[in-house]
Amino acid sequence: MAAASLDLPERVIVTGGTSGIGRACAELFAAAGCGVGIISRSQQRADAVAAELAATSSGTVFVAAADVADETGMQAAIDQLAGELGGVDALIVSAGIAGETGALLGTATVDGFRQVMETNVVGAFIAVNCALPYLTESPDGSIVLLGSDSGFVAVPGMIAYNASKGAIVQLTRALATEAWERRGIRVNSVAPSIVDTPMARHDLGDELMDDPPFPLQSPQDVAWSVAYLSSRQARAVNGTTLLSDFGFAGRSSFPA
Numbered sequence: 001m002a003a004a005s006l007d008l009p010e011r012v013i014v015t016g017g018t019s020g021i022g023r024a025c026a027e028l029f030a031a032a033g034c035g036v037g038i039i040s041r042s043q044q045r046a047d048a049v050a051a052e053l054a055a056t057s058s059g060t061v062f063v064a065a066a067d068v069a070d071e072t073g074m075q076a077a078i079d080q081l082a083g084e085l086g087g088v089d090a091l092i093v094s095a096g097i098a099g100e101t102g103a104l105l106g107t108a109t110v111d112g113f114r115q116v117m118e119t120n121v122v123g124a125f126i127a128v129n130c131a132l133p134y135l136t137e138s139p140d141g142s143i144v145l146l147g148s149d150s151g152f153v154a155v156p157g158m159i160a161y162n163a164s165k166g167a168i169v170q171l172t173r174a175l176a177t178e179a180w181e182r183r184g185i186r187v188n189s190v191a192p193s194i195v196d197t198p199m200a201r202h203d204l205g206d207e208l209m210d211d212p213p214f215p216l217q218s219p220q221d222v223a224w225s226v227a228y229l230s231s232r233q234a235r236a237v238n239g240t241t242l243l244s245d246f247g248f249a250g251r252s253s254f255p256a
């Protein structure tokens with residue numbers, strides 16, 4: 001059977017593009033021949049990933065170093081990448097942290113809560129704001145944020161993370177309404193359950209991740225959802241959060 005193909009954006013910026021889901025997105029877009037701009041906190045790490053992608057794909061890869069919570073640094077990084085790419089058609093926001101994993105109410109700290117919200121929510125808004133002028137210029141601008149099934153079901157010991165990912169669901173809707181009506185830009189998010197990435201391995205441990213009692217997805221599984229939402233084939237999809245979770249969030253935890 002012949003495969004239908006996605007019309008992907010030509011110029012894509014990915015935050016958190018050197019690891020896990022962000023890296024899988026950068027790989028997918030670069031392999032499809034797109035221009036890709038990776039934002040990472042570490043210039044050295046970004047250079048190494050860009051060299052690996054350049055060796056294995058037809059797309060052009062540029063890198064910039066910035067912390068997503070630093071508005072000035074992010075504006076400089078996005079201005080640089082937009083200049084190198086010749087514009088921006090899609091922004092993928094994958095930079096994120098889990099925070100104080102396992103810290104229950106009473107031990108979870110306010111500082112830890114702030115740090116997670118700064119990175120996962122404020123950082124997402126900063127990235128969107130910085131890329132907005134370029135996406136507005138694109139004939140087909142779109143944004144895909146990384147949420148989580150933790151935005152729908154609360155995982156114990158992750159108060160700040162759960163709250164931050166709930167915020168991403170509503171941030172997606174809020175941005176989508178205004179960005180579409182005023183600028184023709186679509187905004188969607190993907191909410192995965194546990195994905196085999198350095199973040200999940202750090203939080204859950206290799207032993208559990210190597211023999212998980214839950215269905216485990218790959219970063220590539222998520223990258224395909226991101227690719228679809230950023231593609232022209234999803235031109236009527238706006239303000240939605242796509243759960244990629246094997247149906248977990250919709251399932252009662254009590255046996256039938």
Ligand SMILES: NC(=O)c1ccc[n+]([C@@H]2O[C@H](COP(=O)([O-])OP(=O)(O)OC[C@H]3O[C@@H](n4cnc5c(N)ncnc54)[C@H](O)[C@@H]3O)[C@@H](O)[C@H]2O)c1
Pocket residue numbers: 015016017018019020021022039040041066067068069093094095096097098119123146147148149191192193194195196197198199200
């Ligand atoms: N791995 C999972 O099980 C899972 C499940 C659901 C959602 N997610 C979400 O997917 C996204 C990507 O997660 P991942 O699993 O690929 O994690 P990861 O740790 O493998 O990659 C995240 C990247 O973001 C970068 N980053 C973190 N804070 C940053 C900051 N302040 N500025 C710039 N870069 C920063 C990290 O350095 C890293 O390169 C996150 O938003 C995460 O919450 C992950």
